Amino acid sequence: MDRYFVEVGRCGADLLRAIAVSLGIDPEFFAAKYTKPLQRTQAVYYPVQADDRPADQFGVAPHTDYGCVTLLYQDAVGGLQVRELGSERWVDAPFIEGSLVVNVGDLLARWSNDRFRSTLHRVINTSGRERYSIATFYDPDYTARVDPADLGVSAAEAQYPPVAAGDYILGRIDASMSYRKAAAS
Numbered sequence: 001m002d003r004y005f006v007e008v009g010r011c012g013a014d015l016l017r018a019i020a021v022s023l024g025i026d027p028e029f030f031a032a033k034y035t036k037p038l039q040r041t042q043a044v045y046y047p048v049q050a051d052d053r054p055a056d057q058f059g060v061a062p063h064t065d066y067g068c069v070t071l072l073y074q075d076a077v078g079g080l081q082v083r084e085l086g087s088e089r090w091v092d093a094p095f096i097e098g099s100l101v102v103n104v105g106d107l108l109a110r111w112s113n114d115r116f117r118s119t120l121h122r123v124i125n126t127s128g129r130e131r132y133s134i135a136t137f138y139d140p141d142y143t144a145r146v147d148p149a150d151l152g153v154s155a156a157e158a159q160y161p162p163v164a165a166g167d168y169i170l171g172r173i174d175a176s177m178s179y180r181k182a183a184a185s
């Protein structure tokens with residue numbers, strides 16, 4: 001797992017170079033924002049879900065990830081679905097040997113002024129088998145300034161003010177926790 005953590009982080013850094021090139025900015029732009037990245041790599045276990053489960057029972061309920069990019073390794077069981085933009089359609093993201101699924105998160109959407117859009121996704125494991133995945137949230141330094149202007153967004157176009165990456169991500173985590181607490185009380 002230690003080795004996976006390091007290698008998947010390298011993969012995330014390469015991916016961000018490609019994203020920088022696609023935005024027409026310095027390929028090393030993100031490297032300077034990832035000197036002590038907020039990288040969380042976690043294994044997730046999904047028990048078997050019954051065929052007659054309630055409609056609101058998910059392995060993971062529909063959500064977007066909070067940060068910049070998520071690199072997901074999944075096993076061959078399947079169950080990950082992504083929502084097609086502009087439609088109500090859930091599309092399977094099946095296991096492909098030797099591949100990682102990449103999700104754009106809300107912070108990259110914000111940074112790029114929505115040129116990159118975050119991907120709504122969910123997991124429903126109706127395979128009858130247990131499922132495992134390893135999700136890596138590859139996010140910038142806590143103090144990295146996330147300013148759309150640095151990604152070539154003009155002041156007139158910018159929809160989001162600058163924010164520190166860690167403040168944004170922690171704010172989102174706190175909000176989801178208080179929502180859960182409120183729902184439980």
Ligand SMILES: O=C(O)CCC(=O)C(=O)O
Nearest residue numbers: 044060074080123133135
């Ligand atoms: O395990 C998966 O396939 C997805 C996990 C996920 O979406 C998440 O942890 O944010």
Ligand SMILES: [Fe+2]
Nearest residue numbers: 063064065121
């Ligand atoms: Fe996710």
